[in-house]
Amino acid sequence: MRKTLLLLLLSCLAHVLHAEDGYDLWLRYKRIDNNMLLTSYRKTITAIQVAGQSPTMDAVKKELEQGLNGLLDTHITVTSKVAGNTLIAGTREALTALKLQDNQTPAEGFLITSKTIDNKHYTIITANTETDVLYGAFHLLRLIQTHQSIENLHIISSPRVKLRLLNHWDNLNRYVERGYAGISIWNWHTLPDYIDDRYIDYARANASVGINGTVLNNVNANATILTAPYLRKVAALANILRPYGIKVYLSARFSAPMEIGHLKTADPLNDTVRQWWQAKVKEIYQLIPDFGGFLVKANSEGQPGPQSYGRSHADGANMMADAVAPFGGIVIWRAFVYDPQANDRFKQAYAEFTPLDGKFNKNVLVQVKNGPIDFQPREPFSPLFGAMPQTPLMMEFQLTQEYLGQGTHLVYEAPLFKEVLDADTHAKGPNSSVAKVIDGSLYEHTLSGIAAVSNIGNERNWTGHLFGQANWYALGRLAWDYTLTSEQIATEWIQQTFSNDPAVVTSIKQIMLTSREAVVNYMTPLGLHHIMGNGHHYGPAPWSNNAPRPDWDPIYYHKADAKGIGFDRTASGTNALQQYQPAVRQLYADSNTCSDQYLLWFHHVSWQHKMHSGRTLWNELCHKYQEGVDSVSAMQQRWEQLKPYIDPERFHQVQMLLAIQHKDAIWWRNACLLYFQTFSQMPFPASYEKPDHTLEYYQQQHFPYAPGN
Known part of the structure; x- marks a missing residue:
């Protein structure tokens, strides 16, 4: 009996140790389950030579x-000898004996090629830098993970954007602002002496998708991170990330010269202030020779900045850029600013930054959020893209789902990213896409970048919601190559994360590709925006009207009244449309031809307004909210059908979260429609499910401890 119990206990323990919990992300390296492919892979690669x-x-x-050992379920010999069927990896300089053609290897990026020398077959990964060789190695492993042929390869791949960054909104006490995956992965208390293996796996994951930089701390910065003890901690992380091609950046608090330097001012034109920053930068580079530079949030939401001294954003950015320039560093200056006195928050960033075009130093990037407000489920692209031809602009996306259901909703964000990147600014005529602004090609800038606010924490699966990993993955893949489709990226991620079974891939992909539109429909359909709960942004609160400033309140954005709903940004309203090129303005200027997606972004229209579907606005609003709920129901049903194919731990986690999402979608639908009905005074369509609570019930819901606030 004891022996039986012991065996049972060991069996259970083995299951726990080998349970799929999401920690391995898309780098699981499980044995190829296609025997024909497995045989082919084993024949093609029998040894590894790393130069x-x-x-x-x-x-x-x-x-x-x-x-390779995991995927091929065999022992691959690592050799220094040249033999047939060998995978060879090294820089061009290290592989000169192979006599590869000079024009094959890209200046940045990698070459993977199959080559026969003396009747022996080789698979070669090469590049001009060691980091690019690493990217090539991950690409080859991706081909195998996704069951692609690795015979007769000739792949040349180069990144379209130079800086591909994660922005961590992590505080020194390990609290993550807008984070929904636990506390910060950076344990500042035990650094620099204790190096968690998780830091290495973080580096591996980023390198596998080409991410080459990380901002370690919150844009609402604490000057303490620039003190000597913390810089030593930063240096320890830099040492871990460096082999994987990842530079570290820091969010710098503009008032640091006063807070830790004990100066009486932080005026960027003050010589003592400039000298303080130069000395601080020299100190940083002595510890971290490849330090990337500073990210700065200034004169926004209470953060200090140059405007406090009557100076411009360019004055502040250039002062810091001068300090890092001798070391090859850059300054990333955020354009997220808005004045509570402005008549439309939409317009503020454009108004502040376009007059400064051409006034920033060459090593300054202005980082612009994808839309003009704040990471909403759907926004038109920011009018700054295409409006500052003499200034390189860096895209800022948000992976963490602050406005997208936070840690409990399945939302695949690649369609959102693509929608923005593919949008045409018409800045230099047709085909002047946002992507061409960002990669520098439209205005011939050499400095380019895409960043995203991460949702990486100390949760075992990194992102809280398993499908949050897909957004991290998508960010890296699109920053490397924004021509990839959302479907291609989803397919890759599913194959590496779950299975290559076509039925599984098809079903999960359908869930992912419909998820973003679902959340738009049950939260903010038809161009509604920023109607989330105040502060925490969790759940609906379109009635909210008690924030310290008007542009923090939902009623500021939807402007519902007895006549209709929506924010008039045409010439008869705030005229925010004037910030776009004429061809873009024409798309949105007429409420009768404006796409339904952006109607209420740009127009205040009657409840009886006739939509493209033929329904009235009120009925269309009801239809969209119901469609959002129905979409989540369909997602649940598809996931349930996958139970035989997904390991129990991950299946059950997603199953429970989808149940929460369905409940939340109903909550959003009921609360919003009941509130807007008080203005429309119109009945719910007969075929739709009626709310099961009163408006007062929903208005009394409070969430003082919602995460991420």
């Missing part, structure tokens, strides 16, 4: 060994 010894080439070797 060169360095921390990065050691990472290449380790990743190839771990990946």
Whole structure:
């Protein structure tokens, strides 16, 4: 009996140790379950040769060994000898004996090619830098994970954007602002002496999708991170991330010269202030020779900045840019500003920054949120894109789902990213896409970048919601190549994260590709925006009208009244449309031809307004909210059908979260429609499910401890 119980206990323990909990992300490296492909892979690669010894080439070797041994379920010999069917990885300089054509290897990026030498077959990964070789190694492993052929390869891949960053809104006490995946992964208390293996796996995950930089701390910065003890902690992280091609950046508090330097001013034109920053930067680069630079949030939401001294954003950015320039550093200056006195928050960033075009130093990037308000489920692209031809602009997306259901809703964000990147600014005529602004090609800028606010924490699966991983993955893949489709990226992620079974891939992909539109419909359909609960932004509160400033209240944005609903941004309203090029203005200027997606962004229309569907606005609003709920129901049903194919732990986690999402979608639908009905005075369509509570019930809901606030 004891023996039986012991065996049972060991069996249970083994299951726990090998349970799929999401920690491995898309780098699971499970055995290929297609025997024909497995045989082909084993024949094509029987040995690994890595040319060169360095921390990065050691990472290449380790990743190839771990990946190939896991995927091929065999022992791959690491050799220094030239033999047939060998995978060779190294820089062009290290592989000169292979006599590869000079024009094959891109200046930045990698080449993967199959080559026969003396009747022996080789698979070669090469590049001009060791980091690019690492990217090539991850790409080859991705091909195998997704069951692609690796015979007769000739792949040349280059990143379209130079800086591909994660922005961590992590505080020094490990609290993550707008974070829904636990506390910060950076344990500042135990650094620099204790190096968690999680830091290395974080670096691996980022390198696998081409992310090459990370801002370690919150844009609402604490000057303490620039003190000597904390810089040593930052240096320890930089040492871990460096072999994986990842530079560290810091959010800098503009008033740091006063707070930790004990100066009486932070005026960017003050010589003592400039000298303080120059000395601080020199101190940083002595510890971290490849330090990336500073990210700055200034004169926004109470943060200090140059305007406090009558100076411009350019004055502030250039002062800091001068300090980092001798070391090759850059300054990323956020354009997220808005004045509570402005008649339309939409217009403020454009108004403040376009007069400064051409006045920023060459090593300054202005970082612009994808839309003009604040990471809403759907926004038109920011009018700044295409309006500052002499200034390189950096895209800022938000992976963490502050306005997208936070940690409990399944929302695949690649369609949102693509919608913005593919949008045409018409800045230089047709085909002047936002992506061409961002990659520098439209105005011939050499500095380019995409960043996203991360949702990475100390949760075992990194992102809280398992499908949050897909957004991290998508950010990296699109920053490397924004021509990829949302479907292509979803397919890759599913194949590496769950299964290559076509039925599984198809079903999960359908869930993912419909998820973003679902959340738009049950939260903010037809161009509604920013009607979330105040502060925490969790749940609906379109009635809210008690914030310290008007542009923090939902009623500021929907402007519902007896006549209709929506924010008039045409010439008869705030005229925010004037900030776009004429061809873009024409798309939205007429409420009768404006797309339904942006109608209430740009127009205040009657409840009886006839929509493209033929329904009245009120009935269309009801239809969209119901459609959102129905979409989540369909997502649940598809997930349930996958139970035989998904491991129990991950299946059950997603199952429970989808149940929460369905309940929340109903809550959004009921609360919003009941509130807007007080203005429309129109009945709910007969075929739709009626709310099961009163408006007063929903208005009394309070969430003082909602996460991420």
